[in-house]
Amino acid sequence: MKTKDRLELAHWVASTAKANGATEIAVDIANSRGVEVEYRDGQLDKIKESTQNSLNINVYADNKFSGHSTNDLRRDSLGKFVKEAIAMTKYLTEDKFRQLPDSKYYQNIKDVELDIIDNDYDSIDANQRVKYARDLQSQTAAKSDKIISSTAGYYDNDSESVKVHSNGFEGIRRQTSFSIGVEVTVADKDGKRPSDWNYATTRYLKDSPDLDVLSSGVLEKALAKVGQEKVASGTYDMVIHNRAGGKPIYPLLSPMGARAIQQKRSFLDGMKGEKIASDKFTLIDDPFIKRGMGSRHYDSEGISTRNRTLVKNGVLQDYLIDSYYGRKLGWEPTGGSTTNLVFEYGDQSLEEIIKSISHGILVTSFMGGNTNGTTGDYSWGVAGQLIENGQIVKPVSEMNISGNLIELWSSLVAMGNDPYMYSSVRRPSMMFKDIKFSGL
Amino acid sequence: MAHISRRKFVSWGAKGMALATIPAIFKFNPAMAFSPGLTGDSVLEEYLKHFSVSQELIRKTMEAALSKGGDYCDLFFQHKIDSYVALEDDAVNKAYTNVDFGVGIRVLKGDQTGYSFTEEISAEAMRTAAMTAASIAKSANPGEIAKLGYYPTPDYYPIKTKWEDVTIDRKIPTIQQINKVMHETDARVIKTTASIADNSSYILVATSEGRIACDYQPMVRIAGNCTAEFNGKRESNGFNLCERNGIEFVSSEALNRIGVQAVRRTINLFDAVKPATGEMPVVLAAGSSGILLHEAIGHGMEADFNRKNTSIFSDKIGKKVAEDFVNIVDSGKNKNIRGSINIDDEGNDSQETHLVRNGILESYLHDKISAKFYGVVPTGSGRRQSFRFAPLPRMRNTYMTDGPHSVEEIISSIKNGIYVDQFTNGQVDIGGGDYTFYVKSGNLIENGKLTKPIKDINLIGNGPDSLSKVTMVANDMKMAEGGWTCGKGGQGVPVSMGLPTIKVSAITVGGV
Numbered sequence: 001m002k003t004k005d006r007l008e009l010a011h012w013v014a015s016t017a018k019a020n021g022a023t024e025i026a027v028d029i030a031n032s033r034g035v036e037v038e039y040r041d042g043q044l045d046k047i048k049e050s051t052q053n054s055l056n057i058n059v060y061a062d063n064k065f066s067g068h069s070t071n072d073l074r075r076d077s078l079g080k081f082v083k084e085a086i087a088m089t090k091y092l093t094e095d096k097f098r099q100l101p102d103s104k105y106y107q108n109i110k111d112v113e114l115d116i117i118d119n120d121y122d123s124i125d126a127n128q129r130v131k132y133a134r135d136l137q138s139q140t141a142a143k144s145d146k147i148i149s150s151t152a153g154y155y156d157n158d159s160e161s162v163k164v165h166s167n168g169f170e171g172i173r174r175q176t177s178f179s180i181g182v183e184v185t186v187a188d189k190d191g192k193r194p195s196d197w198n199y200a201t202t203r204y205l206k207d208s209p210d211l212d213v214l215s216s217g218v219l220e221k222a223l224a225k226v227g228q229e230k231v232a233s234g235t236y237d238m239v240i241h242n243r244a245g246g247k248p249i250y251p252l253l254s255p256m257g258a259r260a261i262q263q264k265r266s267f268l269d270g271m272k273g274e275k276i277a278s279d280k281f282t283l284i285d286d287p288f289i290k291r292g293m294g295s296r297h298y299d300s301e302g303i304s305t306r307n308r309t310l311v312k313n314g315v316l317q318d319y320l321i322d323s324y325y326g327r328k329l330g331w332e333p334t335g336g337s338t339t340n341l342v343f344e345y346g347d348q349s350l351e352e353i354i355k356s357i358s359h360g361i362l363v364t365s366f367m368g369g370n371t372n373g374t375t376g377d378y379s380w381g382v383a384g385q386l387i388e389n390g391q392i393v394k395p396v397s398e399m400n401i402s403g404n405l406i407e408l409w410s411s412l413v414a415m416g417n418d419p420y421m422y423s424s425v426r427r428p429s430m431m432f433k434d435i436k437f438s439g440l
Numbered sequence: 441m442a443h444i445s446r447r448k449f450v451s452w453g454a455k456g457m458a459l460a461t462i463p464a465i466f467k468f469n470p471a472m473a474f475s476p477g478l479t480g481d482s483v484l485e486e487y488l489k490h491f492s493v494s495q496e497l498i499r500k501t502m503e504a505a506l507s508k509g510g511d512y513c514d515l516f517f518q519h520k521i522d523s524y525v526a527l528e529d530d531a532v533n534k535a536y537t538n539v540d541f542g543v544g545i546r547v548l549k550g551d552q553t554g555y556s557f558t559e560e561i562s563a564e565a566m567r568t569a570a571m572t573a574a575s576i577a578k579s580a581n582p583g584e585i586a587k588l589g590y591y592p593t594p595d596y597y598p599i600k601t602k603w604e605d606v607t608i609d610r611k612i613p614t615i616q617q618i619n620k621v622m623h624e625t626d627a628r629v630i631k632t633t634a635s636i637a638d639n640s641s642y643i644l645v646a647t648s649e650g651r652i653a654c655d656y657q658p659m660v661r662i663a664g665n666c667t668a669e670f671n672g673k674r675e676s677n678g679f680n681l682c683e684r685n686g687i688e689f690v691s692s693e694a695l696n697r698i699g700v701q702a703v704r705r706t707i708n709l710f711d712a713v714k715p716a717t718g719e720m721p722v723v724l725a726a727g728s729s730g731i732l733l734h735e736a737i738g739h740g741m742e743a744d745f746n747r748k749n750t751s752i753f754s755d756k757i758g759k760k761v762a763e764d765f766v767n768i769v770d771s772g773k774n775k776n777i778r779g780s781i782n783i784d785d786e787g788n789d790s791q792e793t794h795l796v797r798n799g800i801l802e803s804y805l806h807d808k809i810s811a812k813f814y815g816v817v818p819t820g821s822g823r824r825q826s827f828r829f830a831p832l833p834r835m836r837n838t839y840m841t842d843g844p845h846s847v848e849e850i851i852s853s854i855k856n857g858i859y860v861d862q863f864t865n866g867q868v869d870i871g872g873g874d875y876t877f878y879v880k881s882g883n884l885i886e887n888g889k890l891t892k893p894i895k896d897i898n899l900i901g902n903g904p905d906s907l908s909k910v911t912m913v914a915n916d917m918k919m920a921e922g923g924w925t926c927g928k929g930g931q932g933v934p935v936s937m938g939l940p941t942i943k944v945s946a947i948t949v950g951g952v
Contacts, residue, residue: 368878
């Protein structure tokens, strides 16, 4: 099916729904194809190729709502699918807030090229894909005799989705992505086998890092874990490596959402305009970054995206408001999800930050744990490196940090100058003062 | 191609709806598969009809899959119908369904895997997918295919009514009842949600070794969640019950229990404190505390990590890893339990596998690849999220059997420690052995007694170290009741776990 066929099918589903009693309907049709190649210890381990389709409808009938999806896109099947979806919607309770967004929010889509399609995708052949994985694995294996096992992977994806709303929205989104990376396991004492990974995800194949950078990086990370053990419980300054830096940021997003606020499950309820972090913390949602992993012109409700500052110098500026919970709260929708998150970066490198610390822990990975979105309490497992007098002295693991997110973000004293570029959350390394670690 | 409907909407509103819209699938009655009166051949026939395939088409597809010299191939047909109905702000105001249908084709050459799938079951689409998977091998001699035959399976999850035959008007009152109970239980409750989710998965596995096996896998999960406000503070918590079971599992008693437990567990958090930081003895309550086993040992015993030599347990089979009274089992055969499977997703018999017997590490969890690698019989642990994925060795229901101590003995043996009984999630580093799990609630233990409630703390330990520190095991083994999903390699599969009350002499607690 081509783009125009998908679009035509979506319009046909929408008009079929209207003809069969739907007040309004949103139709999304997606197609995704991709290849995975893994090369392990000198041998091709796995090849997987796939193409998949899905069709999702959100049905609004007499102020009632339900959503349905199928991977059977044949027209005669879809006719029944739509009728039955509408019939069952009528069994639900009326909810006047359930409507498509007002069509005015579909307007003013920013005229900017996102550059998220690698048009060379179709010319990549099977051998080329295998070669990436094979070369990366063999390069990695050649770099250290401490390696027990190494697996390199190459993954790509080309997806397209079309979106049609019966009140006037039509959108097409195509995007490509490539992930190339390697995982190694190395030998340690007592039968321990520390492992680490180094993957990069990009929109264009040519933007992938050099294989040499990936292989050296993964070894450095895995070998740094040899001999890790917990150290004494106590108060340490904490540096979070940019690679691990998503952990304290993600738990802020759901509590910023209108659903959490309306459902009274958010520690950020009533905090708009209030200080929730130190001055160093400025968080911006930028949908228009060229080649950004989160770049988009419109969100899942068809609402056109815009650049917005969510936190400015520690003060909460805005919630993430979708149309349904926005209506329940009596608030204007601003878009319920984030796109690319960027920060006001500092001027210190990770090395400079480490040098400035006399007694601290560099957290290179988080392990499990969770956050209570209603209270903001968190407790996470951590591993990394002990810092004494500006120097990394030994690897640590099997420790926890616990507290409250507002307290944690208020103790932020420095943002690095090193945003992590292979994610939609472009966080830098960050330093926090006086964090209580639980260990021995 | 005969049409196959992948939808099951009529079940939502069959009352009063035109039966003319009944899709073809209604002609298929999976209950027949459980009927002792039926011969194997008619069960197979029903499933073949369901997927609109013939044994001949299966064989032809296998020939394509092995045409480049693969050693082995399997076809995994799946039709899954999901339904979710939810209550929020006192109204049953949203519902979702999903229908998924397709076939996955896997080719093995030694321990190498070629995989592809198609969402369209036609000779041409299956051949294309088979040729893609075939490309893992590069030889002129095609692999062999044995004579295909139906392989009957046992039934570890008998149910009375298939979920597609349960109409939405029977589901709506269940969540309304949970909601009513939550509001009645405590006036401090300010917000509630409740949901009922169910699914039916029909599978047919055909292997080039000649086995064709079929299964109908039901699941239901009912949940209540609430937020309460007290003295200007808010807390949220919830409770859910989940089984491979039918609507008969959703009794009035069960619904009341969900409502009451969701509220009690929320209200208790207002009095909760955080324990001190550092290592301390931890008592794990009977039930979902089995998450300890899942993380500390279960994943590390999955044989794919071991054949690659990347697990901390890779060199420990036959070695003493715990006290004599420690026995750990991973089983797919527990009646109606969430992680049970009549047959695994590679068509192997389900099994009760001893990971640890009398303190000695006994067996890994195998799929076909690792079983061949180690020269053992597969343990029935080859599982996958759906037809879109190749199977991996996975856990089913992981639990410790009863030990010699009593709960009272265990708690009274501790001067300062914690007791934990509700969890949200866990994680493990397979090679290093560090594992964590997050405690939603529990109690302090002070001078041999349970005292103040505790909440929201992470526990972190090292697998083999913690196993060796299981110093007491009580005789009250209980399976988890909630709906746990295990993630690995980007695939989620339903699992359960269980534990008697046990004592681990030291784990690092994320206190403040």
